[in-house]
Amino acid sequence: MSDLITTQRVFGAALRNATKAADASSMFSTDDATTMRRLAIYRGNAVAAASKALANTFPVISQVVGEEFFRALARRYWDDVPSASGDLTEYGAHFANFLAAFEPVAELGYLADLARLEWLVQRALCAHDAPRVAISTLTTLAPTDQEEMRLALLPGTSVLESVWPVARLWAIHQADYNGEFSVDLAQGEIALIARDGWRVTVQSIGRAEYTFYQAIAADLDLGHAIDAALSVDTNWDVAKQLTKILGNGPLELRQQKERITSP
Amino acid sequence: MHPQAIGIGFRQPHYRELLDRTPALGFLEVHSENFFARGGASIRVLEKAREHYPISLHGVGLSLASGDRLAQAHLLKLQELVARVEPVLVSEHVCWGAIDGVHFNDLLPIPYSDEALALVAARVDWVQDTLRREILLENISAYLQYRESTWSETGFLAELARRTGCGILFDVNNLYVNAVNFGFDARCLISELPGSCVRQIHLAGHSRTDDCLIDDHGSRVNAEVWELYQATLSHIGSRPTLIEWDTDIPELDVLLDEAARAHAIQTRSEVSHV
Numbered sequence: 001m002s003d004l005i006t007t008q009r010v011f012g013a014a015l016r017n018a019t020k021a022a023d024a025s026s027m028f029s030t031d032d033a034t035t036m037r038r039l040a041i042y043r044g045n046a047v048a049a050a051s052k053a054l055a056n057t058f059p060v061i062s063q064v065v066g067e068e069f070f071r072a073l074a075r076r077y078w079d080d081v082p083s084a085s086g087d088l089t090e091y092g093a094h095f096a097n098f099l100a101a102f103e104p105v106a107e108l109g110y111l112a113d114l115a116r117l118e119w120l121v122q123r124a125l126c127a128h129d130a131p132r133v134a135i136s137t138l139t140t141l142a143p144t145d146q147e148e149m150r151l152a153l154l155p156g157t158s159v160l161e162s163v164w165p166v167a168r169l170w171a172i173h174q175a176d177y178n179g180e181f182s183v184d185l186a187q188g189e190i191a192l193i194a195r196d197g198w199r200v201t202v203q204s205i206g207r208a209e210y211t212f213y214q215a216i217a218a219d220l221d222l223g224h225a226i227d228a229a230l231s232v233d234t235n236w237d238v239a240k241q242l243t244k245i246l247g248n249g250p251l252e253l254r255q256q257k258e259r260i261t262s263p
Numbered sequence: 264m265h266p267q268a269i270g271i272g273f274r275q276p277h278y279r280e281l282l283d284r285t286p287a288l289g290f291l292e293v294h295s296e297n298f299f300a301r302g303g304a305s306i307r308v309l310e311k312a313r314e315h316y317p318i319s320l321h322g323v324g325l326s327l328a329s330g331d332r333l334a335q336a337h338l339l340k341l342q343e344l345v346a347r348v349e350p351v352l353v354s355e356h357v358c359w360g361a362i363d364g365v366h367f368n369d370l371l372p373i374p375y376s377d378e379a380l381a382l383v384a385a386r387v388d389w390v391q392d393t394l395r396r397e398i399l400l401e402n403i404s405a406y407l408q409y410r411e412s413t414w415s416e417t418g419f420l421a422e423l424a425r426r427t428g429c430g431i432l433f434d435v436n437n438l439y440v441n442a443v444n445f446g447f448d449a450r451c452l453i454s455e456l457p458g459s460c461v462r463q464i465h466l467a468g469h470s471r472t473d474d475c476l477i478d479d480h481g482s483r484v485n486a487e488v489w490e491l492y493q494a495t496l497s498h499i500g501s502r503p504t505l506i507e508w509d510t511d512i513p514e515l516d517v518l519l520d521e522a523a524r525a526h527a528i529q530t531r532s533e534v535s536h537v
Contacts (some may be wrong), residue, residue: 003411004378005330008362008371015367028407029445037474038406046367053368083366086324086337087296091368126300129307155302198304 015043016082050078053088057122058095060173061115065105076102089126092119110164110185117166117202120158120193124200127156132196135253136246147223150254151216156195157250159210167191167204194250208233209241216251264351265289267529268503269522270319277515278308285315286519290351292319292505298348299340309348317351319463319505320344326360327386327400328373334361338393345394352463352503354399354432355390357383357420374409375419380426387427399462400424401432404440404469404478416441417455430462433502435495439488440469440476449491458499466492466525467507481510484521489528496532504529 007027014024018040025035051074055062062070077098083091096119099105100112132154160166165187172181189204192213205213208229215225229236245251268289273281281291291312298309312318325337345353358370373379383400390398400423402416414422416438420431433456442449468482484492484506496502506521 002330002378003376004328004373004382005362007374007409007411008330008359011371012362012365012367016365027409027411029410030407034474035407041406041475041477042367042369042371045369049368083368084364086326086334086360086366086368087299087340088324088368089296089299125303127302129302195302198307 014039015046016079018043047075047078049088050074050083050091053083053091054095057089057092058115058118060118060170061095061099061111063173064108064111064114064169073099073102073105089122092122095119110162110166110169113160113162113164113166114169116162117160117170117191117193120160121170121200121202124156124158124193124195127154127195130154130195130252132248132250133252134247135249135251136243147221147226149222150219151222151225151251152254153213153217154195154250154252156193156200157213158193159205159213160191160193161188161210162191163188165189165204167202170202192250196250206233208236209245212241212245264317264503266501266503267526267533268317269526269529270316270503270505271518271522272505272507272509273309273312273318274509274512276512277518278312280515282308282311282315284515286515288316288519288522289503290317290319290505292321292352292507295320295322295341295344295353296324298344301343306347313348318348319352319354320348320350321401322353322355323370324360324366324368325355325390326358326366327355327390328357328379328383329359329361331361331364333386333389338390342394345396352399352432353394353396354401354430354463356401356403357416357423358403370403372403372405372407372409375412375414375416376409377413380414380419380422384423384426387423387429391427391429397428397430397462399430399432401434401465402437404434404437404444404476406444406475406477408441408445415452415455417452421455421457421460424457424460429460431456431460432463432465433461433495434465434467435492436465436467436469436484436488437478439485439491440478444475450494453491453495453498456495456499461499461502464492464495464502464504465507466504466521467509479510480507483517484524489524492525493528493532496529501529501533 010024013020021036021039025032028035054074081094096112096115099115105111167189168183190210192203192205194201211232212225212229215228270290270292273291273293298306356370360367424431438449466484467480470477470479504525506518
């Protein structure tokens with residue numbers, strides 16, 4: 001095995017775990033006590049970089065548990081799940097699962113799903129730019145053509161179903177929120193996460209609309225997506241809902257674009 | 264780029280003010296990884312900045328000297344960003360940051376050995392072939408140095424440049440921090456720099472603890488570092504120079520003031536060179 005790999009394994013182990021630091025000591029020019037102090041600087045840097053990245057991705061979790069506790073959480077997460085990329089925006093993919101299994105936060109049952117939501121928000125923030133265009137204004141088709149129209153979810157769009165009111169919890173922790181703060185924790189929600197310009201929106205949607213988006217994601221045409229929504233809620237108001245979704249939903253046209261834009 | 268170009272790090276607290284004021288600067292530098300997202304506000308801001316300034320992309324995550332295989336996905340994201348931003352410079356560090364898939368997201372020191380040199384040279388060749396352009400390699404600051412090093416850090420960089428044709432990004436503050444932390448003569452190492460390979464210089468502040476200097480980029484450039492900067496320019500002439508500031512980021516004017524100071528030293532050194 002190469003000396004370089006051995007060196008890095010010993011160095012790395014000393015950073016991951018202070019009890020392994022003594023093993024690294026003989027590699028360096030400094031005396032043992034100095035080497036221990038300097039390894040601690042590197043360990044502190046690694047933990048700080050990861051914690052900062054985690055706090056950037058999960059600002060609501062940080063608000064809910066408080067900054068000090070969040071730092072402790074981040075430290076435990078770093079021990080369990082080291083960073084797997086040179087790009088720290090990817091750090092935190094397993095944070096929700098970590099929270100779900102972490103006994104000290106067990107009484108905050110909604111925390112894991114709230115973290116799942118924040119992760120999806122972060123993904124949406126980084127998604128390809130694709131401005132929302134009101135599809136209803138583009139379509140001047142006969143009803144049969146509309147039924148065969150194929151749509152796609154805009155980049156960054158996702159849906160999260162939770163037994164907790166995650167969209168509501170997220171909303172009241174936003175800096176620009178100025179409504180009242182009551183939350184009914186017994187009320188589960190389906191959250192629609194989507195990019196709108198540079199911002200990300202999080203909305204609570206109904207099951208029929210959720211089914212509609214799932215059908216679109218599964219590449220069903222508009223007619224079949226409507227059928228799918230009606231199958232879970234026969235009272236779904238198709239005219240009203242389509243006006244809303246095609247006018248302002250996170251959708252883009254996938255096919256027949258040329259026919260539609262230049263009839 | 265003009266050898267007397269002065270740039271500053273383009274950091275979030277200054278985004279708006281810099282784009283509004285567009286002060287006279289030779290270039291702006293960013294950490295490449297902060298703009299790997301394919302869409303969103305960050306990359307848009309960088310594209311806005313690109314309308315006013317040449318951009319230098321400074322990577323911190325490629326981990327070129329790691330015993331792990333080179334992170335090809337990371338390199339491809341960099342390639343995409345390079346195509347999008349058309350930077351004036353692309354740089355990385357002589358360091359490792361990951362082993363066995365575990366990333367420390369830091370610039371960790373390597374032994375300056377023949378083995379490390381061969382590995383880093385092969386990686387630099389690969390990166391330059393992939394990006395189809397020259398990259399610059401920077402000397403890092405360190406709190407530990409290896410007994411097994413057989414090259415000095417500037418000697419290592421010089422040989423790397425000779426083997427791969429890469430440029431050198433010489434960080435004066437990093438060399439000074441190391442000289443104090445390990446007790447060597449920084450001027451002696453500066454004299455080993457092959458001037459024709461040095462494409463850019465970095466300047467930053469550090470802090471001092473009882474034990475050692477910490478390279479935190481959180482203050483003005485220290486007086487001794489300014490002196491070493493002057494000594495460097497006396498040796499190799501002016502080079503595009505960056506003022507880096509990453510923690511406790513002050514008002515933009517403080518960075519511009521540091522930039523003006525670097526420029527004054529460049530101007531003086533050009534006069535004395537003639």
